[in-house]
Amino acid sequence: MTFEIELNGRTRTVSVEKAGSAPGRFRVSIDGVKTTVDAQRVGEFGVSLVFPDDSHESGTVQLAPVGARGELLAHVAGRTVPVLINGGRTGRVADAVAGAHGEQKIAAPMPGRVMRVLVSPGDLVDARQAVVVVEAMKMENELRSPRSGRIKNVAVSPGMSVEAGRVLVVVE
Amino acid sequence: MKILIANRGEIAVRVIRACRELGLPVVAVYSDCDRGAPHVRDADQAVHIGPGPAAESYLRIDRLIDAARSTGADAVHPGYGFLAENTEFARACRDAGLTFIGPTPDAISLMGSKTAARRVAIQAGVPVVPGTEAPFDATASDEQMRREAERVGYPLLVKAVAGGGGKGMRLVETADGLLGAIQTARSEAGSAFGDPAVYLERQLARPRHIEVQLLGDQYGTIVPFVERECSIQRRHQKVVEESPSIAVDVRLRHRMADAAVAIAERANYTSAGTIEFLLDEDGSFYFLEMNTRLQVEHPVTEMVTSLDLVHWQIRIARGERLTIDPEQALTPRGHAIECRIYAEDPDEGFLPSPGLIRGLRAASGPGIRNDGGVAAGYTVPVFYDSLIAKLIAWADSRGDAIARMTRALTEYEVIGLKTTIPFFIWLMREPDFMAGRFDTTYLDGLLASRRIASFSELSDQAEKRVTIAAAVDAWLRSSSGRITSTQRTGTGAASLDGAWKRVARQEALRG
Numbered sequence: 001m002t003f004e005i006e007l008n009g010r011t012r013t014v015s016v017e018k019a020g021s022a023p024g025r026f027r028v029s030i031d032g033v034k035t036t037v038d039a040q041r042v043g044e045f046g047v048s049l050v051f052p053d054d055s056h057e058s059g060t061v062q063l064a065p066v067g068a069r070g071e072l073l074a075h076v077a078g079r080t081v082p083v084l085i086n087g088g089r090t091g092r093v094a095d096a097v098a099g100a101h102g103e104q105k106i107a108a109p110m111p112g113r114v115m116r117v118l119v120s121p122g123d124l125v126d127a128r129q130a131v132v133v134v135e136a137m138k139m140e141n142e143l144r145s146p147r148s149g150r151i152k153n154v155a156v157s158p159g160m161s162v163e164a165g166r167v168l169v170v171v172e
Numbered sequence: 173m174k175i176l177i178a179n180r181g182e183i184a185v186r187v188i189r190a191c192r193e194l195g196l197p198v199v200a201v202y203s204d205c206d207r208g209a210p211h212v213r214d215a216d217q218a219v220h221i222g223p224g225p226a227a228e229s230y231l232r233i234d235r236l237i238d239a240a241r242s243t244g245a246d247a248v249h250p251g252y253g254f255l256a257e258n259t260e261f262a263r264a265c266r267d268a269g270l271t272f273i274g275p276t277p278d279a280i281s282l283m284g285s286k287t288a289a290r291r292v293a294i295q296a297g298v299p300v301v302p303g304t305e306a307p308f309d310a311t312a313s314d315e316q317m318r319r320e321a322e323r324v325g326y327p328l329l330v331k332a333v334a335g336g337g338g339k340g341m342r343l344v345e346t347a348d349g350l351l352g353a354i355q356t357a358r359s360e361a362g363s364a365f366g367d368p369a370v371y372l373e374r375q376l377a378r379p380r381h382i383e384v385q386l387l388g389d390q391y392g393t394i395v396p397f398v399e400r401e402c403s404i405q406r407r408h409q410k411v412v413e414e415s416p417s418i419a420v421d422v423r424l425r426h427r428m429a430d431a432a433v434a435i436a437e438r439a440n441y442t443s444a445g446t447i448e449f450l451l452d453e454d455g456s457f458y459f460l461e462m463n464t465r466l467q468v469e470h471p472v473t474e475m476v477t478s479l480d481l482v483h484w485q486i487r488i489a490r491g492e493r494l495t496i497d498p499e500q501a502l503t504p505r506g507h508a509i510e511c512r513i514y515a516e517d518p519d520e521g522f523l524p525s526p527g528l529i530r531g532l533r534a535a536s537g538p539g540i541r542n543d544g545g546v547a548a549g550y551t552v553p554v555f556y557d558s559l560i561a562k563l564i565a566w567a568d569s570r571g572d573a574i575a576r577m578t579r580a581l582t583e584y585e586v587i588g589l590k591t592t593i594p595f596f597i598w599l600m601r602e603p604d605f606m607a608g609r610f611d612t613t614y615l616d617g618l619l620a621s622r623r624i625a626s627f628s629e630l631s632d633q634a635e636k637r638v639t640i641a642a643a644v645d646a647w648l649r650s651s652s653g654r655i656t657s658t659q660r661t662g663t664g665a666a667s668l669d670g671a672w673k674r675v676a677r678q679e680a681l682r683g
Contacts (some may be wrong), residue, residue: 001646001647001650003643003646003647004643005639005642005643007639007642008626008630008635012639014639014640014642014643015643016643016644016646016647022195026647028640028642028644030636030639030640035640037644039640039641039644041648043531044530044531045530045531045587045588046531047641047645047648048643049640049641049644050636057633057637059634061635061637061638061641061642061645062531062585062587063641063642063645064530064531064587064588065588066527066588068215069534071591072642072645073587073588073589074638074641074642075585075586075587076630076634076637076638076641077582077634078581078582078583078584078593078594079594079627079629079630079634080590080591080593080594080628081628081630081638082627083638083642085642085646095396096339098482108526109523109525110524110526110554111554114481119321130521136524136554139234139407139409139522140407141521141522141523141524142521142523144520144521156205160488164554
């Protein structure tokens with residue numbers, strides 16, 4: 001089986017097939033580079049990997065479903081990275097990195113109050129530039145643009161209370 | 173004694189543990205979204221007190237008192253935050269015949285006002301940061317405020333009298349910005365604390381935040397503890413605390429302890445409390461404020477003194493005398509560091525990331541303490557502070573404690589959520605942090621200088637590992653061998669379990 005795995009803005013084609021009869025043995029090829037891995041399920045979301053034929057390197061990765069189908073959060077050695085499987089279908093992970101394209105709606109991730117609006121319609125913004133400051137959970141939170149572009153619409157003003165999911169700013 | 177805990181999250185769990193150890197029955201309270209929280213599961217009894225928003229549940233004095241009455245609790249532990257420093261709540265408990273496990277209403281009220289607390293410190297002969305003695309009332313003229321500011325000296329901070337956590341606080345560099353800053357601080361303080369009064373305080377250039385924990389019993393004995401260093405702050409919020417401080421030697425420790433005791437004595441203080449100081453580069457220190465409650469960072473003190481502060485809060489409340497050896501309280505054994513693990517995305521400016529915790533593996537092993545308040549299957553609510561656990565590492569030396577903390581952080585798995593763990597792993601390796609070269613401005617400066625790169629940057633090796641794991645995971649979850657099948661996720665435990673069993677069955681057949 002072949003999967004497209006998107007991680008840190010890079011998509012790799014990975015094929016996986018069972019290797020012989022040994023349980024958990026797989027032949028994996030990443031962009032054509034082949035390796036053998038011994039993979040074991042750990043708990044509900046974990047995969048323990050050992051590379052028995054070359055480095056003997058061992059490690060565990062936790063992969064939890066989040067958001068839309070194919071969208072995962074991977075935890076490895078204290079780090080957390082979004083992963084997308086066969087990604088073209090949702091494009092959600094792509095939105096989270098600077099490579100996002102198309103019109104982007106910046107929505108409130110939780111209920112809160114708009115403290116400051118940092119942009120106006122027509123403004124040019126860089127990827128990850130702060131556009132709105134929302135106070136929620138006792139902290140001021142900067143919401144940033146997922147891409148560079150032009151502010152198409154500002155739907156809120158300072159002092160407004162917003163619900164989770166409310167669109168605040170649209171970037172095109 | 174039967175104790176009702178008027179709080180939630182990790183601190184409720186912490187207090188439950190102390191009650192268990194003392195053989196005391198314990199009552200939890202919960203809002204709608206906390207029905208499945210660990211503090212509810214761990215208590216002997218639990219009382220529902222209202223909907224998610226704190227104002228309708230954890231801040232409802234009437235419902236908390238009713239909950240104590242209906243369960244026969246005779247004491248209330250307020251934890252920290254919520255009503256912990258609320259005079260009205262302490263009074264309501266007393267009036268209802270409940271023992272409030274904390275200081276007296278008078279002490280809370282006196283030390284809760286920043287300007288009154290400064291006066292207490294001055295009377296106790298303890299230096300305070302230069303500032304205005306009385307808050308500005310609404311009639312203060314512009315001219316009067318400008319004159320006061322000149323006397324205090326620039327740069328200065330405009331601070332809310334009822335403030336805390338950086339709210340109602342403004343930095344003013346020069347005279348030009350003064351009146352505007354006072355106006356903003358007033359409106360912020362008014363909406364946040366219901367009290368628009370502000371005062372001025374000089375901004376020290378590079379101060380460290382050093383605080384002295386103390387306990388006072390009902391017979392006038394006050395015991396100070398070895399200091400905590402809390403200079404690692406993001407926007408005035410502590411994120412890492414440690415004990416002892418690398419900047420405090422034995423002589424300074426005793427001087428600060430003496431100053432803290434002098435202030436607490438003046439306030440007739442009982443129970444656990446903390447005197448916060450700013451330590452200037454030249455070694456002089458100034459009283460900042462007093463916290464009249466148990467603090468978030470109390471575990472580092474417990475780790476280096478082997479004393480249990482919550483046990484003592486309870487024992488003091490039931491009239492016992494403090495029998496702690498003052499030497500033990502003031503002499504650190506080893507070094508302890510605490511990281512506050514929040515459900516926040518450090519790569520998005522520490523934006524809260526509440527949500528479902530799919531799985532949880534807390535760090536453990538030698539020298540590690542985990543004070544957690546969440547569990548697998550629990551959804552971190554949007555209504556409260558998003559602290560999910562405090563991870564504390566103890567070791568013989570500071571260097572070893574940092575290494576141990578790093579080890580524990582890489583073990584910690586909060587599956588399905590973004591947390592501040594990657595940020596802490598990064599911070600533990602910062603040269604200035606490792607060397608102890610920092611002040612309260614350090615972290616904000618450091619973060620401002622590295623905005624774009626991710627805290628979860630992976631090595632090529634780790635990236636390869638994640639990629640392979642994701643592919644194998646998808647393979648394991650898909651039904652056997654159909655190339656088109658790339659479905660997964662968003663499913664419950666049952667179907668995942670099913671996929672795994674299917675694979676296992678195939679395996680068995682092949683074998």
